[in-house]
Amino acid sequence: MRKALGRVRRRAEAAAGAVRDRRRHRAIAGAAATRPGIAVFYGHDRLPGPDEPAHGGTIKFQQLASAFPNEPRRFNLLYFGSSVRPSDSATLLRLARERAAPIVINQNGVAYPGWHGPGWERTNKPLAELLRAADHVVYQSEFCKVSSDRFLGEPRASWEILHNPVDTTRFTPEDRLPRPLTLLLGGNQYQRYRLEVALAAFDLVRAEREARLVVTGRMSWHADAREAEREARELVARSRAGADVAFTGLYTQREAPEVYRAGDLLLHTKYNDPCPTTVLEAMASGLPVVYSASGGTPELVGPAGIGVPAPLDWERDHPPGPEELAGAVLEAAERREELAAEARARAVERFDLTGWIERHRQLFTELVG
Known part of the structure; x- marks a missing residue:
């Protein structure tokens, strides 16, 4: 019944959109x-x-x-x-x-x-x-x-x-408060594997040191976001370190700088991401980036983070392995001050x-x- 109602709603929305478009086209032409x-x-x-x-x-x-x-x-x-x-x-x-x-x-x-x-x-x-x-x-x-x-x-x-x-006057670092190492899985989560890999790596990091994982944005790997949200909660519940995982939900651009200031490192697990804005916002905020070294992300990060090597492949995606990702997180945490300064300087100078x-x-x- 829900699927049938959804189809009816989508058809009605499409029809209404077509009417709006025709009106818009007439207004432009005139x-x-x-x-x-x-x-x-x-x-x-x-x-x-x-x-x-x-x-x-x-x-x-x-x-x-x-x-x-x-x-x-x-x-x-x-x-x-x-x-x-x-x-x-x-x-x-x-x-x-x-x-x-x-x-x-x-x-x-x-x-x-x-x-x-x-x-x-x-x-x-x-x-x-x-x-x-x-x-x-x-x-x-x-x-x-x-x-x-x-x-x-x-x-x-x-x-x-x-x-x-990135607006480097809005996205700025602030003095780090005493807290456990806080990892941000940034942006919206359009693919399930991005969260799965992050959780698996976080379990390994958590076995080595005190840490937290904050997952930002919307879970949207299904057409029905509620289904994706339910799966995300189930993944966290199965994680050994699930008690140290939090979700921010959607946030606005006005709220975004405070989201980044709450973190210490950005995790970016997406394979072949063309040019991720979340990476630039994190760098401007003084967050080193641990990422899949694929797509356009290496062009942005340069020496301001640690990439997990990945092949260029158009036939299938290659998410970073949890062990390699966890190792990169632990190394970046040890070098955090050095990488944070590099991240901020690179964002200001280049982007x-x-x-x-x-x-x-x-x-x-x-x-x-």
């Missing part, structure tokens, strides 16, 4: 593009505010909108993030071309067989269409460029690699939000001007 100046549309009529939960793809546009506010009707530049692509992207691309508005794509990850499973080609199709329509492509990491070229095709337009930013916004200002001026 509005003149802003001239002169730069007016950016991010593909969504509204961006979440700082007091609302948001994930990496949206966070970047929240930050950029402080300099270039979202203009859903009279835009003269269309900027899509591949991970937050609107469902009506094809129509929006057409409307942008009709008003001669440049199109910029911020390219994150792709669907590949090992992560996505069957149907990865279908998922990649609209992403490839975005790249073909783009006047400029911003790849979030070298890994994003490699994976995009392989699964979406090389871009026809100009492109650059520009890593994601600060100010430079990222300025590069977009230059790019938008070139394209619109």
Whole structure:
């Protein structure tokens, strides 16, 4: 019964969404593009505010909108993030071309067989269409460029690699309070293995020293988040150190700095993560990172953490082994002060939000001007 009701609800939501989209398209078609100046549309009529939960793809546009506010009707530049692509992207691309508005794509990850499973080609199709329509492509990491070229095709337009930013004035370290070593499993947990591996490694760490594990964000490896939450609680209950595991639940960008300040090390167990914002937020907060040395994460962390080696494989994922992960945690804990200083300095020097916004200002001026 619940599944049937869910299908009915999804169909009703889809129908209502189609009506909203048609209204939006008519409103865009009837509005003149802003001239002169730069007016950016991010593909969504509204961006979440700082007091609302948001994930990496949206966070970047929240930050950029402080300099270039979202203009859903009279835009003269269309900027899509591949991970937050609107469902009506094809129509929006057409409307942008009709008003001669440049199109910029911020390219994150792709669907590949090992992560996505069957149907990865279908998922990649609209992403490839975005790249073909783009006047400029911003790849979030070298890994994003490699994976995009392989699964979406090389871009026809100009492109650059520009890593994601972090606001280093908000995400800052604070003096560490006396407490057990506190590990953060950061971000939202989109894959079950991320939590499973972290718990297995934490059991091994806990056998060596006093420690806590804080699991952040939403458990979302099932369509029904409640099912994922139930499985997560069961995994913790089976863990030998389960009494020392806590969940934060969803948090907002306004709350995020305090989440990181409550930790001492970031655990990032995701394989082939293209350019994780949670890693940058942790580094700016002075947290060393223990991670799967795969995807774009090594480009971000550099000497500010310890990576567990992993092969490049598109056919299956390779989560870090618990023993190797635990060993890296124990080493990072011993070197915490050194790695924390490196993490903060690297975030400020390489990934600060100010430079990222300025590069977009230059790019938008070139394209619109």
